[in-house]
Amino acid sequence: MTDQTLSSASPAIVKPKLSRDDYVMRAFVLVIGLWLVVTLLMPLYAMLSKSVQDKDGLYIGLTNYIEYFSTPALFYSINNSFFIAFLTTAITISLASVFAFILSRSTIPGKGIFKSIALLPLLAPSLLPGISFVYLFGRQGVLKDLMGDYSIYGPIGIVMGEVFYTFPHALMILVAAFSIADARLYEAAEVLRSSRIRTFFTVTLPGIKYGLISAIFVVFTLVITDFGIPKVIGGQYNVLATDIYKQVIGQQNFQMGAVVSVVLLFPAILAFAVDRFVQRKQVAMLTARAVPYEPKPHTLLNRMFFLYCCIIAVMIVGTIGMAGYASFVTFWPYNLELSLNNYDFDVMDGGGWGSFYNSLELAAYTAVIGTSVIFTGAYMVEKAKGFGLIRGIIQFFCMIPMAVPGMVLGLAYIFFFNHPDNPLGFIYGTMPILVIVTITHFYTVSHLTSMTALKQMDPEFETVSASLKVPFFKTFLKVTVPVCLPAILDISIYLFVNAMTTVSAVIFLYSSDTALASIAALNMDDAGDVAPAAAMCMVIVATSATVRVFHALLSRGIAAKTQKWRKR
């Protein structure tokens, strides 16, 4: 055939024409990429460059770093930070693994309640345990005798607070790890009459290996980047996160703040990278045929397990309860009469009730805008055809926020948005910048949740729509969003609660008009108004809890409404 000879001479490469859908999707992909560049990369770049400049903005190479590492008062914080992080990680992981093991592998009663209690710390700002421990173990604390000669202000208090704060994070990962382990391995072990202890080491431990590693790095990162607890209860004990605050707020030394930020960025990025690597392996372990494990009762062990859970639950409830009680006490420890005096925020410095309303506003905007942006962005990046390189780069961008400590991000925003030449500078000191920084701070987890939900959708929905000449956005609204609604709700509640409780990302960015509840609590505590600070923390906890309950009801309602098409 003449055709053949012609074609083999010069096979022209077919250049696919783009459909309108393709153009729209690519436009969205570019917008989301641009959003991440402006809200994440450019601020981080601004921060990095600030760390190699002098006060007048001239490039001075590594001079700031040399100064940092030749000032013992500064670089000693690295030691402190790592010491606290290692110790907390060891304690939290030990406590949480046993707790997770009991929740998923035993038959004790009240597991649901225990789990809910264990997750309570998620609803509180991280300074709450700090404040609570001051009341429990401080100079006028109820239990100060337990401390002997030691002071709660310092490493002991920090570690205790961090354990409280990180426990639920570790627990969630570990429970997930235990629950995907394959029951058939246990049955095999039982048939082989393996002792329980041997089963634990040969079957259980390898099964949760990846979850365990992941939990370790998550806890480590949370601790090393946390600011609230060391600020409230750290006393003279300096850590990296508080150093940034002191350099920036105390000494107005922005360059050194940038240097400390970069130093803090390193362990966070490293921990994050390891975690991502491990998570990728974990996915492969869950085979489609794994059979869930059905725990068998065991009386004596069960009693010990129950006792253990009770102790942990009492400690958690006690910590929150102490702050709650203290918030109602008129004047600790002299007038123990209960009153609402401490809730009269308007007569105190810090922003008053207005800060609480600001927080609500921030949380609502973050939840609504953040969920829309992040879920839509994930959809476009997942479904757009072609554009492979750009989509890959955006996927990578979406992972970065997880590795950036809130303080570092906040500081980076100052450098970027407060720069006189930045046309976006007008949002500095307003509510929008708080919303943007909060969305960016919590982008990664929300993005990953979106991706998980989207990956469970049949990849051919868009193809079928195209063959039926239905534009993709109709299918997005009519099918994708309704089917992903549970995940979307999860993302919005996650963003809401975190916006309510966050301190670190927003502490450099609020103005007198946009003071926030969590920051008000911090500032009141700073000013010595510890009881009102506790009261403000309790308001935050109550709000988060209410929203969570509301979310649970809503989810249940949706599940009931949609179960017709979800279940056979």
Added chain:
Amino acid sequence: MSGGLHFNRGRPCRISVSYSMKNNTDNEQDETYLQVRNVTKMFGTFAALKDISLDVNEGEFVCFLGPSGCGKTTLLRAIAGLDIQTHGKVFQGGREISDLPASERDFGIVFQSYALFPNLSVNDNVGYGLVNVGTSKADTHARVVELLSLVGLEDQGDKYPAQLSGGQQQRVALARALAMSPGLLLLDEPLSALDAKVRVHLRHEMKELQQRLGVTTVMVTHDQEEALTMADRIVVMNDGNIEQVGTPEEIYGSPASPFVAEFVGTMNFLKATKGENSQIMLGTHTLTLNDAEKAKLNGSSVLACVRPEDILVRGVDDSTANSFDTKVKNLEFLGSFCRATLVYGKDDTELQADFSINLVRDKGVEEGGNVRIALPANSIHIFSAG
């Protein structure tokens, strides 16, 4: 009809119904509905399709058949515009569609997963595209009812996909694909997610529906039985190439290559050498060929291929052409027939033959016994060896 292969041998099953009354008589000779010209698809440096050319007539049912990974889905997706080919052209209804996105082509598609929208009722799934083009509510409903009755699901419209059986879901997907009266229906292993019984039943139904509508259809399958029973023509693919295009009878009766011969049905491959007068020697036995096969003899050694069911025993005696003695090594009962492993020659070359139960009884065929068989000249296919 016998065995598992339900197609009518010897009777042409080309369809002449033209879809949606298009007048196609002017240039019927050189104008086919779908033309694939020199299509190559590269994934990096790997060529999943190698210079494929193919014509599909209007109203025809064509199956792509081949082993896993041979490029069937890739070719289907190129035709649909889902993964556009690297080189080559595609024409549909006289229009070049080589570089058009899926949304600008004219086809309906059913996937192996069906991809039904889980949160929409059967009615809404089927009417999904109609609503979008601004069809009125009443018209949409009428069309949906019509489509559902076409696939026999008129009373299931208010259910959700998850409440239907696999076979019912498949039919909903089919109804949805047909809703916009596409010029081309594409099916990617539409039956493979179903269990065997349902599959056989739906095979029949789908074929009937396709004939009734006369819609040009391309179906991907790796199930030869499916292809042989449903297709007007089969495209056998292997490793990114087309091995043979032909009616089921042609594919089965005169495979163009050893690959096709082996992939479709069962085939004995017997080593033979070229003898005198365009005969071949099977060891010491001389076999005569028909004229078409004689023409294929080049080189001294060849492969003579015979299907097990073409081997004759009844009425075979020493004078029968192409006959020789064999020994029954093994006899396997397979329900309606027996598969015998026969051996012949000095080195006990093996040969499979299918015998009816009757024959086994009448002729007293038994393991260890002897039986004289004949390989009719018309049933022998010659391929060059190596």
